[in-house]
Amino acid sequence: MRWGFVGLGQMGLPMARRLAQAVDLTAHDPARDAAEGLRLVHRAPDLAPCDVLVTCLPNGDVVDTVLFGPEGIAEALAPGTVVVDTSTTTHAAALRLAARLGDLGIGFLDAPVSGMQARAEDGMLTMMVGGDVARLDPLRAALGTIANRIEHMGPVGSGQLTKLVNQLLFNINIAGVAEIMPIAARLGLDPVQIAQVVNSGTGRSFASEFFLPNILKGVFDQGYPMQAAHKDLVAAEALIVEHGLSAPVLAAATASYRETLTQGLGHLDKGAMIQVFEQKAGTALRARDPD
Amino acid sequence: MRWGFVGLGQMGLPMARRLAQAVDLTAHDPARDAAEGLRLVHRAPDLAPCDVLVTCLPNGDVVDTVLFGPEGIAEALAPGTVVVDTSTTTHAAALRLAARLGDLGIGFLDAPVSGMQARAEDGMLTMMVGGDVARLDPLRAALGTIANRIEHMGPVGSGQLTKLVNQLLFNINIAGVAEIMPIAARLGLDPVQIAQVVNSGTGRSFASEFFLPNILKGVFDQGYPMQAAHKDLVAAEALIVEHGLSAPVLAAATASYRETLTQGLGHLDKGAMIQVFEQKAGTALRARDPD
Numbered sequence: 001m002r003w004g005f006v007g008l009g010q011m012g013l014p015m016a017r018r019l020a021q022a023v024d025l026t027a028h029d030p031a032r033d034a035a036e037g038l039r040l041v042h043r044a045p046d047l048a049p050c051d052v053l054v055t056c057l058p059n060g061d062v063v064d065t066v067l068f069g070p071e072g073i074a075e076a077l078a079p080g081t082v083v084v085d086t087s088t089t090t091h092a093a094a095l096r097l098a099a100r101l102g103d104l105g106i107g108f109l110d111a112p113v114s115g116m117q118a119r120a121e122d123g124m125l126t127m128m129v130g131g132d133v134a135r136l137d138p139l140r141a142a143l144g145t146i147a148n149r150i151e152h153m154g155p156v157g158s159g160q161l162t163k164l165v166n167q168l169l170f171n172i173n174i175a176g177v178a179e180i181m182p183i184a185a186r187l188g189l190d191p192v193q194i195a196q197v198v199n200s201g202t203g204r205s206f207a208s209e210f211f212l213p214n215i216l217k218g219v220f221d222q223g224y225p226m227q228a229a230h231k232d233l234v235a236a237e238a239l240i241v242e243h244g245l246s247a248p249v250l251a252a253a254t255a256s257y258r259e260t261l262t263q264g265l266g267h268l269d270k271g272a273m274i275q276v277f278e279q280k281a282g283t284a285l286r287a288r289d290p291d
Numbered sequence: 292m293r294w295g296f297v298g299l300g301q302m303g304l305p306m307a308r309r310l311a312q313a314v315d316l317t318a319h320d321p322a323r324d325a326a327e328g329l330r331l332v333h334r335a336p337d338l339a340p341c342d343v344l345v346t347c348l349p350n351g352d353v354v355d356t357v358l359f360g361p362e363g364i365a366e367a368l369a370p371g372t373v374v375v376d377t378s379t380t381t382h383a384a385a386l387r388l389a390a391r392l393g394d395l396g397i398g399f400l401d402a403p404v405s406g407m408q409a410r411a412e413d414g415m416l417t418m419m420v421g422g423d424v425a426r427l428d429p430l431r432a433a434l435g436t437i438a439n440r441i442e443h444m445g446p447v448g449s450g451q452l453t454k455l456v457n458q459l460l461f462n463i464n465i466a467g468v469a470e471i472m473p474i475a476a477r478l479g480l481d482p483v484q485i486a487q488v489v490n491s492g493t494g495r496s497f498a499s500e501f502f503l504p505n506i507l508k509g510v511f512d513q514g515y516p517m518q519a520a521h522k523d524l525v526a527a528e529a530l531i532v533e534h535g536l537s538a539p540v541l542a543a544a545t546a547s548y549r550e551t552l553t554q555g556l557g558h559l560d561k562g563a564m565i566q567v568f569e570q571k572a573g574t575a576l577r578a579r580d581p582d
Contacts (some may be wrong), residue, residue: 091478114492126492151488154479162488165475169467169494175540176463183536184456187382188445197442197453201405201417203460205496245474246571249466252543280537 003142004028004047005054006066006073007087008035011113012056014120015086015146019054022145026050048076052139056086059231060093068100079105082135084143086127088112090235091157091164094130098156107135110159113147114166116223124148130158164239167232168250171270173207175253178273181212182281191216191285211271215285223269226261233257294433295319295338296345297357297364298378299326302404303347305411306377306437310345313436317341339367343430347377350522351384359391370396373426375434377418379403381526382448382455385421389447398426401450404438405457407514415439421449455530458523459541462561464498466544469564472503473572482507482576502562506576514560517552524548 001023005016008029016027017037026047027038034040041047044066053073057063063085067074077083083101085094085108094110101108109131119125127147129136136152143150153162177198184194195212198204214222233254240247256273265272278284292314296307299320307318308328317338318329325331332338335357344364348354354376358365368374374392376385376399385401392399400422410416418438420427427443434441444453468489475485486503489495505513524545531538547564556563569575 114488126488128488149491151484153484153488154481158480161475161478161480162485165471165480165485166489166492166494168471169489169496169499170492172467172471172540173464173494173496176460176467176544179538179540180456180459180463183531183534183538184452186534186536187452187530189449189452189456190445193442193444194453194456197405197417197419197444198457198460200440201457201461202497202501203457203464205460205464205498206493207496208460210493239478240474243474243477245477246568247470247474248543248546249463249470249540252539253467255539277537 001052002026002050003052003054004050004073005056006044006047007056008032008038009056009058010117011086011120014117015054015056015113015125018123018145019142023142044071044073045076047073048081049078050081052082052084052142053077054084054086058228059087060089060097063087063089063093063097067097074101074104074106077104077106080107082107082109082139084109084111084139086111086113088163088231089160090231091160091239092235094157094160098131107132108156109136110156111143112159112163114163120146126151128153128159128162130154130160130162131156160235164232164235167229168236170207171233171257172249172253173205174211174270175256175273177205177208177211178256178271179277181215181274181285182277182283185278185285186281186283207270211269211274215271215274218286220265220268220272220275223271225267226257226270226272227266229270230257230261230266292343293317293341294343294345295341295364296347297335297338298347299323299329300347300349301408302377302411305408306345306347306404306416309414309436310433314433335362335364336367338364340369341372343373343375343433344368345375345377349519350378351380351388354378354380354384354388358388365392365395365397368395368397371398373398373400373430375400375402375430377402377404379454379458379522380451381522382451382530383526385448385451389422398423399447400427401447402434403450403454405454411437417442419444419450419453421445421451421453422447451526455523455526458520459527459538461498462524462548463540463544464496465502465561466547466564468496468499468502469547469562470568472506472565472576473568473574476569476576477572477574498561502560502565506562506565509577511556511559511563511566514562516558517548517561517563518557520561521548521552521557
């Protein structure tokens with residue numbers, strides 16, 4: 001079985017390297033001529049013929065271009081090929097891609113992953129898959145080299161929905177930390193002590209555990225840039241209105257996120273939301289006692 | 292050294308029992324004539340004379356009544372006594388109590404605890420203390436029998452502020468779960484699977500870990516009743532306005548909390564917030580597969 005892989009970024013490169021140890025894999029990235037341990041081709045269509053094509057790209061528009069653009073690979077793929085899109089796109093994009101590929105007789109699984117670069121390097125990602133389980137099952141062993149947890153969530157689009165739900169909760173939790181912790185500092189509590197109490201108490205979250213230590217050090221470049229992650233909030237807004245749903249806490253978190261972007265902090269990670277509320281509270285949450 | 296203890300409720304009873312094994316302790320609760328393992332008095336003022344008086348009461352008004360009401364104990368306490376209030380009250384209440392007791396020459400520490408009944412029984416509470424550290428230090432060994440972690444946070448009121456900050460984050464995190472998870476169910480995802488993904492992913496929080504398993508079982512009586520915990524949101528509202536602070540996500544979470552109370556669900560724990568959003572989404576987050 002031949003595998004193709006498109007997109008050798010922060011997540012894609014370690015994923016492709018792990019997969020290449022398990023299967024016969026050829027890779028492509030428009031910005032790379034070489035990558036240690038990988039066999040590359042210069043044009044995406046040269047990945048064909050292959051049995052499985054994995055994509056790991058920044059958003060749904062890029063996936064669309066890679067598959068159906070002027071240099072697109074979709075036309076070169078044989079009927080029966082399966083495209084496994086590990087990009088974080090949207091429910092709507094997954095449905096659209098599946099329909100267009102389906103017209104060519106090509107299968108599609110939306111399979112976004114969660115976990116950061118370190119977990120990608122260790123093959124410890126969680127993969128949330130939407131689509132025909134009969135297409136997924138034969139690939140589980142190989143995909144298991146990049147994701148130690150593979151959850152089939154339902155029909156096409158379910159993988160994107162699952163990842164979105166997780167990301168929305170993550171955004172709410174960090175937005176809460178961003179507005180509440182400067183209040184604590186402004187009211188005279190020591191930032192290091194209050195962070196310790198929160199992270200050992202009922203107020204803790206992955207967001208508080210991941211971001212508070214970095215915030216206390218003034219480090220804001222250890223997560224995904226906010227301007228890239230903003231697509232999750234755009235996708236949520238569309239879904240919520242489409243289905244007539246109510247999400248008031250998310251709406252408030254989204255407003256804080258947006259304000260952080262409009263203040264020019266979008267290149268930083270989500271911990272940077274605290275800078276907006278530090279300004280409002282007239283305080284800063286740096287460690288007073290750096291031990 | 293003689294200790295008095297007022298308030299033998301869900302938290303106070305196990306706390307008093309553990310303390311009584313370490314110090315010479317007499318206890319009082321207006322609703323109890325006897326409690327196994329404790330020496331009781333029928334009137335609060337009969338706890339005097341004592342060197343330390345611990346209070347563990349539902350809110351600041353009750354603390355006020357116990358100390359300064361018609362049957363109040365404050366007048367019976369000798370100058371030099373220290374009152375350790377483990378109740379969750381407010382920053383303002385702590386300042387007021389400290390001032391009134393100070394006029395009588397009596398010391399005051401606000402020392403709310405976090406952790407639930409099970410942790411009280413094991414002496415594994417976290418105690419957040421505000422007030423003169425020189426009054427706290429001689430009591431640390433004895434208080435260590437109820438709280439394995441005792442954090443001195445600053446001047447009087449700092450203990451209440453610290454607990455409040457933790458509770459506000461807890462409320463935001465559960466309000467997020469309450470509105471996002473019914474959206475997931477409405478969009479067709481399996482509640483059990485999505486709960487597993489969230490609780491192993493970046494969206495997780497103590498709130499999601501504690502409440503989601505109970506929500507999936509339809510169990511809403513495992514935490515503190517919302518109508519009692521609502522005092523935290525009242526206290527936050529006062530502080531935020533007093534200090535001119537901004538807390539938009541908390542405001543949205545507070546609105547969801549309030550709506551849950553006004554729907555008559557205030558006797559349930561915070562997981563019940565999900566019932567409001569299940570209604571809005573026209574779905575229920577029960578486990579489809581109860582295994």
